[in-house]
Amino acid sequence: xxxxxxxxxxxxxxxxxxxxxxxxxxxxxxxxxxxxxxxxxxxxxxxxxxxxxxxxxxxxxxxxxxxxxxxxxxxxxxxxxxxxxxxxxxxxxxxxxxxxxxxxxxxxxxxxxxxxxxxxxxxxxxxxxxxxxxxxxxxxxxxxxxxxxxxxxxxxxxxxxxxxxxxxxxxxxxxxxxxxxxxxxxxxxxxxxxxxxxxxxxxxxxxxx
Amino acid sequence: xxxxxxxxxxxxxxxxxxxxxxxxxxxxxxxxxxxxxxxxxxxxxxxxxxxxxxxxxxxxxxxxxxxxxxxxxxxxxxxxxxxxxxxxxxxxxxxxxxxxxxxxxxxxxxxxxxxxxxxxxxxxxxxxxxxxxxxxxxxxxxxxxxxxxxxxxxxxxxxxxxxxxxxxxxxxxxxxxxxxxxxxxxxxxxxxxxxxxxxxxxxxxxxxx
Numbered sequence: 001x002x003x004x005x006x007x008x009x010x011x012x013x014x015x016x017x018x019x020x021x022x023x024x025x026x027x028x029x030x031x032x033x034x035x036x037x038x039x040x041x042x043x044x045x046x047x048x049x050x051x052x053x054x055x056x057x058x059x060x061x062x063x064x065x066x067x068x069x070x071x072x073x074x075x076x077x078x079x080x081x082x083x084x085x086x087x088x089x090x091x092x093x094x095x096x097x098x099x100x101x102x103x104x105x106x107x108x109x110x111x112x113x114x115x116x117x118x119x120x121x122x123x124x125x126x127x128x129x130x131x132x133x134x135x136x137x138x139x140x141x142x143x144x145x146x147x148x149x150x151x152x153x154x155x156x157x158x159x160x161x162x163x164x165x166x167x168x169x170x171x172x173x174x175x176x177x178x179x180x181x182x183x184x185x186x187x188x189x190x191x192x193x194x195x196x197x198x199x200x201x202x203x204x205x206x207x208x209x
Numbered sequence: 210x211x212x213x214x215x216x217x218x219x220x221x222x223x224x225x226x227x228x229x230x231x232x233x234x235x236x237x238x239x240x241x242x243x244x245x246x247x248x249x250x251x252x253x254x255x256x257x258x259x260x261x262x263x264x265x266x267x268x269x270x271x272x273x274x275x276x277x278x279x280x281x282x283x284x285x286x287x288x289x290x291x292x293x294x295x296x297x298x299x300x301x302x303x304x305x306x307x308x309x310x311x312x313x314x315x316x317x318x319x320x321x322x323x324x325x326x327x328x329x330x331x332x333x334x335x336x337x338x339x340x341x342x343x344x345x346x347x348x349x350x351x352x353x354x355x356x357x358x359x360x361x362x363x364x365x366x367x368x369x370x371x372x373x374x375x376x377x378x379x380x381x382x383x384x385x386x387x388x389x390x391x392x393x394x395x396x397x398x399x400x401x402x403x404x405x406x407x408x409x410x411x412x413x414x415x416x417x418x
Contacts, residue, residue, distance in 0.1 A: 152390075160394045191385065
């Protein structure tokens with residue numbers, strides 16, 4: 001099973017690596033990290049952490065693609081080469097997926113028209129501009145498109161996908177291998193749970209665009 | 210706050226990236242990825258995904274170090290240069306941390322003698338060989354050493370550390386930024402929760418060494 005994970009300068013690392021850690025354990029998985037230009041890729045903190053080994057122009061026949069997000073999606077939303085890879089890939093994929101503001105890239109590629117979709121809680125309004133119906137669920141499946149909420153949600157999305165594609169037992173085995181038995185020390189993972197003060201603080205410091 | 214995250218060929222990607230995604234959001238954080246030899250680093254799936262930008266020989270004065278794990282810890286457990294970086298760093302760190310079998314590297318460096326520590330559930334026995342008292346808790350703090358269980362547990366560890374170092378509100382804000390509101394589709398993240406059949410299946414396919 002051919003899996004391509006998009007990288008680009010400004011990418012949020014965990015958006016890409018959460019799904020990677022699950023999906024590379026699928027039976028027969030062959031994972032590539034693809035980018036407009038192969039080579040070094042910076043995270044959203046400006047750290048040259050990643051290498052992409054394939055150019056998106058040479059790709060387009062994957063079974064699964066993963067489009068991770070970034071605090072600055074507008075840069076990639078205007079990259080015709082990357083959007084073309086999303087569109088060409090989606091003609092062939094079994095599953096087209098996004099994490100966080102990766103959904104905005106699916107939207108910019110024209111894939112979310114009329115569909116329910118999710119993204120980072122700070123970016124839900126953005127999805128409506130692409131004709132999508134934003135929903136704050138953590139993982140949203142519409143046909144063979146699966147969108148996930150912010151950053152860490154890609155792990156839940158990939159386990160969901162693993163179960164659909166390979167069965168519940170395979171997904172549970174992967175969950176046990178990565179010991180995904182979450183025990184966050186606080187209950188602040190959504191605006192509702194974090195409460196108005198913490199949510200307002202984040203809104204004052206961060207915006208997506 | 211100077212944070213160094215170790216990379217090496219065979220590293221489990223999420224072990225490093227879970228804590229990174231949390232810790233780089235600490236106020237004043239400056240994160241480096243360090244390795245025996247800077248340059249390309251392969252994941253445990255053999256994918257040349259990472260770049261390390263500093264040699265461990267040039268490091269040793271970080272405030273926080275993170276030692277991620279691998280299915281094959283014995284290779285790095287015998288790397289005197291890396292173990293020396295762990296020992297030198299630990300003389301200066303505010304926090305010395307590990308994820309998964311990264312605990313075996315702390316053990317090999319002599320840091321776990323007489324301490325409680327955790328690691329991937331498949332590797333708990335290994336810790337006793339270093340004089341540690343293995344415990345299957347998800348995050349274990351002993352003085353300024355914090356060990357975390359398998360792979361995904363590094364996120365919980367880093368949020369715990371964020372709260373100790375910078376206060377509960379900072380940790381909750383980071384949890385909300387990374388939308389860490391885990392909703393795994395199954396309850397199979399520990400041997401007890403996955404049950405004997407799935408656990409036996411993993412034991413038959415994977416071993417750490």
